[in-house]
Amino acid sequence: MNFLAIVDFGLNEKTGGYKRNLEIMKRLPKMVNVDIIPSLRNVRLYSFRKDLISLLVSLNSTPDYVIELLEKSSSVEEFLEGLKTEKRYDIAVVYNNSSENVELARRITSAPIGVQLQLEPFYQDVKTIFKIKFRGVTGRAVEKFKKAMEESKREEVKWKGLIERGDLNFAISVSKVPLVNSGLDRLISYRVTKPGNAFDEDLLKFRREENKEDYAVYFTRLMPEKGLFEIPLIWKKLRRDVKLYVMGQFVDERDKEDFLSLVKRLDVNIEYLGFKENEELYSTVAKAMFTVYPSHYDSFSLVVLESLAVGTPVFAYDTLALREIYGKVKGVHLARENDIKGLADLISNFKGEEVPIPEEYSSWDKVVKAELEDIKAFAKR
Secondary structure, eight states: EEEEEEEOOOOOOOOOHHHHHHHHHHHHGGGGEEEEEEEEEHOOOGGGGHHHHHHHHHHHOOHHHHHHHHOOSSSSHHHHHHHOOOSSOOOOEEEOHHHHHHHHHHEEEEEOEEEEEOOOSOSSOOHHHHHHHSSSSSSHHHHHHHHHHHHHHHHHHHHHHHHHHTTTOOOEEEHHHHHHHHHHGGGGGEEEEESSOOOGGGGGGOOSSSSSSSSEESSSSSGGGGGGGGGGHHTTTTTSSSEEEEEBBBBSSSHHHHHHHHHHHTTTEEEEEOOOOOOHHHHHHHSSSSSOOSSSOOOHHHHHHHHHHTTTOOEEEOOOHHHHHHOOTTTEEETTTHHHHHHHHHTOOOOOOOOOOOOOGSSSHOOOHHHHHHHHHHHHH
């Protein structure tokens, strides 16, 4: 099977979604004949062009002429003009939720095209946008909500047009959440990949099941949608004194100032440690009594999965994603979404527990095999 993959690798951002794309592309060429083409967003990041070329060369699945195009082209238009369309592909998958990359795939091939979803490309219900985006400082929340609503309307028109023209034929997803939130579950054929994600095996070396230290952690992209400003409110309502270490990068520096100001004003036992990664991050999470994660914006959540992998229980909201993926998993404790007191009560009553290794999500190879089976199912239609 000849497989075309249009992939966004992040480059200037580090998220669980971009990490997943890379892990899939490291393994996919061992299982199928695949050509990897970078997303147009990656092509536009001119200051990261050398990084992009180096990454594609290391994966060894990008046609030589595409590497040459990236080395010589100075614009997206020039890159697009140089793309070849002679090769016959059996199927194409876009690893990005931007409509322009579906159009890019169609420019290259007439084969069936699918999209791999980790977030919804648009929202069918404005109430869902409000629930996710209207968070934090009121002025910025209004601005973010209006912007998200406008973007969603634009993308909805584009995506429905792609489907109507036959340019988008199917979807695969890490959970049902992106499909349900967008309404794509009623517009297009789809499959939910199981397992849809994995933790890195190296995390197990940090795992600690006993002798936990007397602190908790909150680590993620630090933004209101991830429950940032609820964290101090939850800590204010705790009936026990627990130190909380906050780790991550603030998406908006104004949120950092407002968050630290709220922590100081409420006089809660919270300390911001800055952005941490690799051993520094996971050794801290492994030693924690628990992770708190009052997020409203997930389709799967690697924060929860990685916490479980290193033996640390999680307290979170029962959002659609966490209920679907972790609702019956030992070590995950869910309170009703937005119930700050309910989450604080769960934490206050916590006595500690041993968390089993989430074996279902312990192998990226399993994820790739499952995803490839889903893709092949559409190639046969």
